[in-house]
Amino acid sequence: MHINLTVNAEALALDVRENETLLAVLRRSGYFGVKHGCEDGTCGACLVLVDGTPANACVTLAAQVAGRHITTIEGIGGEQRRGWKGSEPLHPLQQAFVETGAIQCGYCTPGLILAAKALLDKNPSPSEDEVRDALSGVLCRCTGYKKPVQAIMQVAGGKEGGAGHSSEGIPCEAVFGTPPVPAPDLLPGAQPRGPSTATSVVMPTLVIAPTVPNTKVVGKPEIKVDALKLVQGKPAFTDDIEMRGLLHAKVLWSPVAHARLKRIDASRARALPGVAAVLTYQDIPRVVYSTAGQSDPIPGPLDMFSLDYKVRYAGDRVAFVAAETPEIAERALALIDVEYQELPAIFDPREAMQADAVRIHDEPEYVPFDHCDPQKNLAASIRIDIGNVEEGFQQADRIFEYEYRVPKVQQVSIEPHVVVTWWDEDDRLVIRTSTQVPFHVRRILSPVLGLSAKRIRVVKPRIGGGFGGKQEVMIEDVAAHLTIATGRPVRFEYTRAEEFFTARSRHPMRIRMKTGVSNDGRIIANEMVALSDTGAYGCHALTVTGNTGHKSMALYNAPHIRFYADIVYTNTPPAGAFRGYGVPQGAFAVDAHIERIAREMGFDPIEFRLKNAVKPGDEHPFSRVWSEGREPVPEIIKTCGLEECVRQGAEAIGWYEQRAAPYHVVAGKPHLRRGLGMATVMQGTAIPYLDMGAASIKINDDGSFNLLVGATDLGTGSDTVLAQMAAEVLGVPLDDIIMYSSDTDFTPFDKGAYASSTTYISGAAVVKAAEQVAAQIREVAFRMLAPNSSAEPPFHPNEIALRDRRAFAPDGRAVSLADVALESLHRSQQKQIMAVASYVSPESPPPFAAQFAQVLVDTQTGEVRVEKLVMAVDSGVIVNPLTASGQIEGGMTQALGYAVCEEMTYDERGQALQRSLNDYKVFAANEMPQLETIFVETYEPSHPFGVKAVAEIPMDGVAPAVANAVYDAAGVWIQEIPMTPERVWRALAGK
Ligand code: FES
Ligand code: FES
Structure with missing residues (x-):
């Protein structure tokens, strides 16, 4: 049908399909500022104004707004820098x-x-x-x-x-x-x-x-x-491109949790007009791989195929379709005939370990890593003993043993996973994708696609959030196989439902803590035994769960420590990387346990924590025994601002003043009880001796610089802080750094955005490259400022200072960097001033934090309302307080969801019960507690600007701080999160 409408004061006459949404019509008309985040009006990414009133374009038909005025983000601001x-x-x-x-x-x-x-x-x-x-x-x-x-x-x-x-x-x-x-x-x-x-x-x-x-x-x-x-809503994201001949990919997902494909017949689907390709396991090479976006060799099993003759969870892949429109692709899916031979399915990780449990991975191509044992449904297992924990328990005066349970939760980046692939003019495969790990995508997919790495180019545009969910190579192969099959560009994007039932999530765990304490308040022996559910595939199984003990138990430097973990396969959607990477699970168990011990022994919970916590100069308790499946190296903790974090955080939330007053009581509302809780946590900064970042810098004619990094800014602000470091070394304002990330053809290698490593690792690489460029600038400036230096040079090039876009000799004379660039590029002894540098760290300096929470508990309904969160963080030197505090605020908010409302659950057939943001609660603006961030800086000597990580630690302390505050308010220990009203009510009722 034909409609007229006005978009941003421009009159448009458009042909639209009757069922076409306003979102689809606006985006195909070039209004890329209107985003897609769901299909049911729940995320607001597509919000536009219709005659001045907000409307979600994904649930508005274009035909409904014929004759109306639409405003998009492109229509409300002026053009810039033209x-x-x-x-x-x-x-x-x-x-x-x-x-x-x-x-x-x-x-x-x-x-x-x-x-x-x-x-x-x-x-x-x-x-x-x-x-x-x-x-x-x-x-x-x-x-x-x-x-x-x-x-x-x-x-x-x-x-x-x-x-x-x-x-x-x-x-x-x-x-x-x-x-x-x-x-x-x-x-x-x-x-x-x-x-x-x-x-x-x-x-x-x-x-x-x-x-x-x-x-x-x-x-x-x-x-x-x-x-x-x-x-301005510029077309900066993966999907914001127009491409002639683009095909749309859809995947047939398994409706059953565990089955062999007895028969699959795609002939009816292939015959549907508009279908360009249908691929089943019979059509593509059988190559085993891991979707975990990690450095080589991947520290986990190879247990996945692009398409397989077996499905291992409801939501596993069965077939790929590419068609002229998404609607035709959907119709084609319904025409693929599949006969499933169902197998017994395992949904409870405890069942996975039974001797008679069905084997989820029986494929002969399975490649184990370290302590995998697919015969026992074990994707990984960890056995770490430091000292002798049994002797420690004997020496202790009191022993405390409790179990804690943490849920499976979803990253929920508002931009779904999305990829576009095509052959370029040199017959190289271009993969434009929303990923945290572009270089790992290229390396991992090379054998899967039968293409050498040199024939793959991965482009990472702006990313609409990742939080670990995009540290996984799980959409790129779908589009790439279909481009190989058809020769045409292919776009593939998860729906919001697919994000829930087939993408990755946080590993759910049962964690048993057993701790021996002396009567004077020293932790003598500390034991954690974790049962972690990796779902159907073992991506990140070992490393996530390793962090659960390695980073959360290490905060307390007991002489005897044991950390045992079994990471088991079940027939549920795979878990993977999620901000915090195993530490939030461990931190909840460890800190809630520590609080309970302190309370039961009559110690001040803060003093008990600080008495037992690691101090500067201590050896990281786990550093001799664990390094993600690699050779461990002892490491000393050089900086720790934890005590000051506790002091600052306590002051900000009124810890002592409130306790001096009757703060539990809410006047006139006897069913409400107020409580304060806190937690102390530590994380890591990058993976030592493994993860590498690199940077390349070159000067331009006007004295500006191109900074190219393979590091991946997911919205974290990492591009900005890396550019700030370069600007600092080169003596220019930030505006003179032209930042670009990342493209496997043009930017140097970087391991990608994970493990809180970018500011520390990639930042150190940027500083190294900038220092080399600065040295080259000084050489040229020296020739310009001391031309007759053949006699007695008046000064050494190293004495030249770079600041304010100029190079200054010690006597105050200066040349501009633009002149230096022109001299070097055009005038004499021409050369391109440029450098490439890389950095891999021998250490992983931990950031520390104290998290405080103030809650209100409704003792009749069990509802927990969090009124205020304060986080005081030692992340080393803060490169940009605005972006860093944004990380803390956003991280605390995600962590709050983990604490009180987010949870992925399944029915008795393994079907996901949460498939929409209607079913899965993410905090909205009008539901937020007060947030406060305090940075307690330390100067970490292993980094040129003294930085440590900031991005992941805000995930760690909120859940235990809220649980401890609930105890403070209502006198019940909550050992399972999220703290839903039902769980809290049951605890209050003693059920
Ligand atoms: S895309 Fe429209 S509300 Fe989510
Ligand atoms: S979703 Fe709001 S800034 Fe990323």
Whole structure:
């Protein structure tokens, strides 16, 4: 049918199908700022304004809006940086989002801004509650909403335009160049490091270490390097491309949990007009591999095939289809005839270990790793003994033993997994994909596709969140096989339901803790025995569960430690990597257990923790015995700000003042009880002696630099902090660093975004490359500033200082970096000033944190409402307080879901019960507690700027802190999360 409508003041006449959604029509018309995140109106990524009113384009038919005015993000701000045309102002909301750090991955940003615009157009001075209500239909999985709400309040408060506009867009200096404001509480001898807060942003509290050097770009709340394109909805994501001849892929998923394919006949599907290819296991090579995006060799079994004659969970792959439209592909799926020979299925990991349990992996191609035993359904097992734990228990005065249970949960990146593949003009396969690990994608898929790595190019555009879920190579082969089969470009994207029933998740575990303690409060022996469910495939089985003990138990330096774990196969969707990577599971068990021991022995829980926690100078308790299946190397913990974190966090939440008052009681509401809880946690920073990052830097004619990294910014801001480090070394503002990540053809190798490694590992590589470029600049500048140096050089090139875009001789004379570039590129002794460097770390310095929670428990219903979360973190030096605090706020929010509401469950046939964001609760803007972040800086000497990791640690402490607060409020120990009203009510009722 034909319709007319107006999009952003442009009149459009369009032919649309009767059942075509407004989302599909807008995107195929080039409005890529309208995003896809679900199919049922639950995420808000597709939000547009229809005659000024918010509407979800995915559940609005294009035909319904004929004759109406549609506003998308592309329609609300001016063009930026268009040469002689100059820039037009951004919309004040866009400007405020950029300034306040409200954008992480940016996938939800158009929806949030348009929802806010609709509100402010009707109500220019809303309250914060009204703002949060207006945003409640747009889910953001990255930010925790604090900064988006602040951005909107800033505009509502009359600060439209923020710091003003310029012909070259947003002037960083004007935004952030406010006078330095000292951090409110400095460690003894500490100095504020330049501006630490600005008028237009809300900064986290920064407690700056005395050893942190003064820097100009590092440590500053710089605007994200990708913020401008994201806030304008530019076509930056994987799916934001147009491609002639594009086919649409769909997968036939297994309806049963465990079966052999007795017969599969795709002839009817292949005959359907519009179908380009149907592939079954009979059509492609049988190559065993692992989907785990890890360095070579992958520390886990090879137990997966692109397509197999056996299915191992409801949602496993059966066949691939490529067709001219998604609808034809769907119809083709229904025409594939499959006869399943059902096998007994295992859904309980305890059953998987029974001697008579059915074998889930009986394929002869299975390649074990380390202690795999597919005969016993064991994807991995871990046996670590430090000291002699049995002797330790005998020496202890008291022994405490409890079991804890943690659920399977989903990453829920708002951008689903999506990939587009095509042959380029050189017959090389291009894979444009939403991945955390582009280089691992290329290496892992090479044998699977029968292509050498040199014939594969992987391009990683902007990513709409990953959280570990995209550290998995599980969509790229589908599109790639179909491109190989058809010769045509193929697009494949998970639906939201597919994200739930076939993608990866966090390993659910049962964890038994047994701890021996002396009467003077020393932990003598600490034992953890974990049963971890990896689902149908063993991707990340060993390494995730290894971290469960390695990083959470290591916080307490007992002389006798045991960590045993069995990681078993079941007929459920595979678990995999998820932010925190096994540590949130262990941290819940360890910290809830520690709290209970302290309370039962009559110790102050904080003092008990700190008395037993590792200290600077201690050897990492696990470093001699565990290194993810590789040779362990002893490691000393050089920096630990845990005590200060506890002090700062306690002060911020009012730990001692509140306890002095009757804070449990809510006046007039005897059924409500308030409680305070805390937890202490540690994580790791990268994987030592294994994971490598690299960077390449070259100078341009105008003295700017291209910085190319293989590191993968998922919205975390890693591109920005890497560029900040380069800018610091090269003496230029951030704006002079042209950042690009990542493309296996053009950027140097990087292991990818996982293990909290980018700022530390890739950052060190960037600094090395920048220092080499700086040395080359100094050589050229020396020739320019000391031309007659053949006699007695007046100074050495090393004495030249780089700052303010210039190279300064010791006597104050200077040449600009633009002149240095022109001299080197065009005028004399020509050469390209450039360098490539890589870095692999011999250590993994742990970040530490104290997490505090204030909760309200309804003792009649069991409902737990978290009122406030405070996290004080030692992540070393903070390179960008805005992006780093965004990481903490977003991480705490995800962790809060883990604590109180998120859980994936299955029926008795293994069918996923959560298939939509209606069934799986993700926190919305109007449901959030107050969030507060404090950075307690230490200077980690193993990194050139003293950094440690920040991205994963906020996942670790919220669940135990909330559980401990529930005990404080209501006197019941919660040993299983999420703390749903039913679980808490049962605990209160003693059931
Ligand atoms: S609400 Fe439309 S894509 Fe999710
Ligand atoms: S910034 Fe909101 S989903 Fe990523």
